[in-house]
Amino acid sequence: MELRDAARKLLEEGTVQGILGYRRGSLPFRTRPYLFRNPEDIEDLIFTPFCTVNLARYLFHLPRDCRKVAVVAKGCDGRSLVVLMQENQVRREDLYILGVRCPGMVDRRKLEERWERLGEEEVCVAGETLVVRGVAYPLSSFLEPSCRRCRHRSPLVYDVLLGEEAPLPPREDVLSELRCLPPGERWAFFAREFSRCIRCYACRNACPMCYCKECFAESHMPSFLHPSPTLRDTFVFHLGRAMHLAGRCVACGACERACPLGIPIATLFFAVAETVREHFAFEAGMDVAALAPFVTYREDDPDACIQ
Amino acid sequence: MRVSSEGRIVSYEAFLGWFEGKRVFATEIVSSRLRLPFPVLPTPKSLLLPQREVLYRFFWEKRTWNITPAFPSEETVFLLCAPCEARAVVRVLDAVFLESAPQDTSYARRRKGLTLFVVGCTFFGATCFCTRVGGSPLSSEGASGFVLSLPFGMYLEGEGPEGRSPGPLEKEELERVLEHLKQSAPPPFPERTPEYLFQAFGEASWEEVAWGCLNCGACTFLCPTCFCFDLAPEGRLRGAMIRTWDSCQFPKFTLHASSHNPRPHPLQRVRQRILHKFSYFPLRKGCFSCVGCGRCVLVCPVNWSIQEAVERMVSGAQ
Numbered sequence: 001m002e003l004r005d006a007a008r009k010l011l012e013e014g015t016v017q018g019i020l021g022y023r024r025g026s027l028p029f030r031t032r033p034y035l036f037r038n039p040e041d042i043e044d045l046i047f048t049p050f051c052t053v054n055l056a057r058y059l060f061h062l063p064r065d066c067r068k069v070a071v072v073a074k075g076c077d078g079r080s081l082v083v084l085m086q087e088n089q090v091r092r093e094d095l096y097i098l099g100v101r102c103p104g105m106v107d108r109r110k111l112e113e114r115w116e117r118l119g120e121e122e123v124c125v126a127g128e129t130l131v132v133r134g135v136a137y138p139l140s141s142f143l144e145p146s147c148r149r150c151r152h153r154s155p156l157v158y159d160v161l162l163g164e165e166a167p168l169p170p171r172e173d174v175l176s177e178l179r180c181l182p183p184g185e186r187w188a189f190f191a192r193e194f195s196r197c198i199r200c201y202a203c204r205n206a207c208p209m210c211y212c213k214e215c216f217a218e219s220h221m222p223s224f225l226h227p228s229p230t231l232r233d234t235f236v237f238h239l240g241r242a243m244h245l246a247g248r249c250v251a252c253g254a255c256e257r258a259c260p261l262g263i264p265i266a267t268l269f270f271a272v273a274e275t276v277r278e279h280f281a282f283e284a285g286m287d288v289a290a291l292a293p294f295v296t297y298r299e300d301d302p303d304a305c306i307q
Numbered sequence: 308m309r310v311s312s313e314g315r316i317v318s319y320e321a322f323l324g325w326f327e328g329k330r331v332f333a334t335e336i337v338s339s340r341l342r343l344p345f346p347v348l349p350t351p352k353s354l355l356l357p358q359r360e361v362l363y364r365f366f367w368e369k370r371t372w373n374i375t376p377a378f379p380s381e382e383t384v385f386l387l388c389a390p391c392e393a394r395a396v397v398r399v400l401d402a403v404f405l406e407s408a409p410q411d412t413s414y415a416r417r418r419k420g421l422t423l424f425v426v427g428c429t430f431f432g433a434t435c436f437c438t439r440v441g442g443s444p445l446s447s448e449g450a451s452g453f454v455l456s457l458p459f460g461m462y463l464e465g466e467g468p469e470g471r472s473p474g475p476l477e478k479e480e481l482e483r484v485l486e487h488l489k490q491s492a493p494p495p496f497p498e499r500t501p502e503y504l505f506q507a508f509g510e511a512s513w514e515e516v517a518w519g520c521l522n523c524g525a526c527t528f529l530c531p532t533c534f535c536f537d538l539a540p541e542g543r544l545r546g547a548m549i550r551t552w553d554s555c556q557f558p559k560f561t562l563h564a565s566s567h568n569p570r571p572h573p574l575q576r577v578r579q580r581i582l583h584k585f586s587y588f589p590l591r592k593g594c595f596s597c598v599g600c601g602r603c604v605l606v607c608p609v610n611w612s613i614q615e616a617v618e619r620m621v622s623g624a625q
Contacts, residue, residue, distance in 0.1 A: 025610035027433050032610050033519055053609055061518065061573070198358060200554070202523035202608050218559050227539050228359035228551035258608035260525040 001045075002162045003072065006098060008042045010070050016096050017065065020058050021072040022051040028120040029108035033058055035066070047072060049106040049125050052144070054254035056080035056208035059090050068094050074102035076146070076252030078155020079285025080208040083248055086288055089211060099158030101165065104139065104147035105253075106130065109262060111142065128169055140169060146253025146266055148172040156286060175270055191231060193263050194238060199229045203265050204241060206258035209248045216240055242268050247276045247293045250285040315463050315470035316477060322454065322461045325468040326385060333387040336600065337426045341456055343387065350531040350602070351388055351396050355417050356404075358528075358552050362413065362538070366545040377547070379413050381420040390446040391437045391598040393423045395531035397449030399588075399596045403534055424466070425450035429457070429484050431491050434601025436614050438492040442598055445488065457484065496585075500621050501595075504586040507620055508578070516616045517577035519609050524554030526603035526613070527580070532596050535560070555579050577616075585617050 007019045019036040023044040031051045035058070036042055055077050062069060073081060078099060084090045103125050111118055115132060122133050129136045140148060147153075149171055154161060178186060201217065204210045216224050217237050224240070225233040251273045256266035276282055280293040323344070332354065333345040348354060361377045388396075396418075404414035428435070428444035437444060447453035452466035459477055463470055473481065497503070527533040537553035540546055553560055556577070561570045570576050588596035597613065604612045 026604065026612050026615065027610060030610040035518060057521070063514070198524075198528050198552075200524035200528045201557070202521065202525045205521040205523040206608050218557065220559070226541055226549065226551075227537055227553070228541075228549050230359065258521070258523070258525075260529060260606035260608070 003047055003098070003100060004042050004045050006160060006162060007036065007045055007070065007072075008039050010096060010098075011036065011039045011042065016068045016070040018062070019045070019070045019072070019098070020055045021045045021098075022047060022053070022055075028118065029106075029111060029123075035062070035069075037066075045072075047100050049103050050108060050120075052105050052108075052254070052257040053206065054080055054208050054252050056084060057206060057254070059084065059208075060211055068096065070096035070098050072098045072100060073155045073158065074100055075150060075153040075155055076102075076250050076254075076285075077208075078157060079152065079250040080252060081155075082157055082285040082288055083209060083250060083292075084211075086290070086292065087248075092288070097155060097158040097160075099155040099161035101161065101163030102147075102150075102153045103166075104143040104150065104153065104169075105257075106139075106142050107144045127166070140172065144253050144257065145174045145264070145270070146251055146256070149174045149251070149270060151283075157288060175267065175274065178267065178271075190235075190268070193265075194234045195231050196261050196263055197229055197234045197238070198261065199227070199234060199237060200260065202258040202260060203255035206254045207241075207245075208252075208254070209245055209250075210241070216244075238265065238268060242272050245269060246272045247280065247282060248284050249273055313464060314473060316460050316473050317463050317468050317470035318460055319456075321468045321470070322463070329385050330383065331385040331387065334389065334392055336389045336392065336602070337387045340428075341387075341426060345387065348386070349529050351386055351392050351421075351423070352400070352531055352534070354384060354386060354421060355396065355400055355414060356534060356536065356552075360413065360550040362548045362550050364547045365540075377413075379416050381416050383420050383422065385422050385424055387424050387426050389600065390425050390427060390444060390448070391435075391442050391600040392531045393425045393449045394437075394442050394446065395598045395600075396421075396423060398594050399532040399592075399598070400534055402592050422466075423450045424452045424454070427453060427455040429455065429488070431488070431493070432601065434604040434612075434614075435599065436493050436601055437599035439494065439496050439614065440595040440597050440599040441495065444492075445485070455481075455484070457481065496595075496617060497621055500617070501586045501589040503621055504582055504617070505590065508582070510620075512620065513578050514574055516581075516619055517574040520556075520573065520577045520611050521608060522556045522558070522573045522576060523608065524552075524556050525606045525608065526611075527554040527556055528552055529602050529606050531600060531602070532584070532598060555583070581613060581616055581620070584613070 007021065010016050011019060021034060021036055022031040023034045023046055025032045029050045031048065033053050033055055036045060055071050071077065071081065078097060081095065081097060085092055124131050125139060128139050130139045130142050151171060153168060178189065204215060225236045249269045249272060251270050253266040256264055259265060276293060282293050331345045332348050333343045334351065335347055335349055338347045363374050363376045365372055365374050404411040405418060425447050447464065453464040455462040457480060459480065462481060535553045535555060536550050538548060538550055540548050562568045570579060584597040585595055
């Protein structure tokens, strides 16, 4: 495999001290992030349509002796790395971006729901079709919501880009249904979903942009929300995160996929990303030099409230 | 694993009929295997140690604090759960909240009203490892009734509707299930696992074992045995003291008032989770505080497996 060869070469030549990639999990359709440090382990390195974790998050989990690291990056991981570079969390020279062309991530919950005891070998992705037990289905109806609305499946900043180029399938507006609802029903939708939240913070911890040393959700002095999951406090947590991530969130959907209860949290972040795009003509993670809308101040700002 | 002579066969309808008019819940593991019309709970913990629980209400008036304890009701509740989950209640939660002094009043009241009804397992799920930690897919420990769903009907022991005794064909089928379970049972962890892990505290391999864990609380919150809680008041001069779940994976779990934190590093917190379940708790109470339900592996965002971690750490023991 092209990816393994490239990764092995990087380790053998000592270009990097480690490679952040994926390997097989203990269950079908699960993959595990792994820091490959020995060229012999590279055999385990995989890239499948089930590599759903955003590896940019793991830059905060590197051992100290890992000065330069290569990251296997799909489009969203790549854009997350760009935001982290913009925010001075990582330097470009400490990174080797092993870009991979992403086919879109398949929602394993959808597969598990529809087919019982499905094995990973019974499923394969060929172009825009998903073949399950010999029957072809349109891939788009099994993709994660974040992938159905994705504009950039390959990283924009990279050292090497692997995989075959494929045309980007039409982008789906995953928010259209929700947008048509009156505000009251929209609120009811989020209230229904968030009432299941147990505040385990898996969404926050899977998010590459949530790297605060102390999260507002866990702050005691001052305390912004109660640790017990009342609907009110849960709303404060998720809306607070949404505000903090406006203009920074690359809409990778890692939060939603990390949620043990399957709450569609990313819906909120898609809406935030689209609002930022609409009002500030800005998309996070496109350009290292671009300044994010909420860290810039212009004296000639057309909005009078900010002057 | 055995088939008792007092076992009887009842129909699915009779089984459900027996619960009519009673307050019944089923855990997620059970309801994912049997079609049941009962409300679903993640684990028995949600009933006994709810995530949000008012311990007492308070208000400040005439320069004194007025405190009213809040007692949960002792209402009778039935819970259909898996054998591992019943063990989690009897062996772990009861040992901590009932059998230790002082007893936890609100837990004791809730526990008094709870009747466990075990639904035995006919196969090992992909993440199941109850037999590794001393459990069994057919254990009825702590339950008032035990039921096994088989192709010909429900095999029942203990409390429940009347039925007929199993015929020779049904006995044969039962034996087949038992034999299959016996063949596919994962072997127990080595006998001296708690002592060995205790010694292994300082080993360098923890770093690799713990790597990958995101330090979220999904595993601990959805674990049937994890019982750590936090007390947090709501309101200043009038309000309530709330008990809520806490997780050893959170950085502030061990934060002292002095600002010292004995477990600031994610690795230390992962190690704590393993050692508490597989070393400290068994050394004090005589049994693992992990019942091998495997839910933590199932819900983990990165498929981190506690079973593999323990296996790896004790692999040097034999």
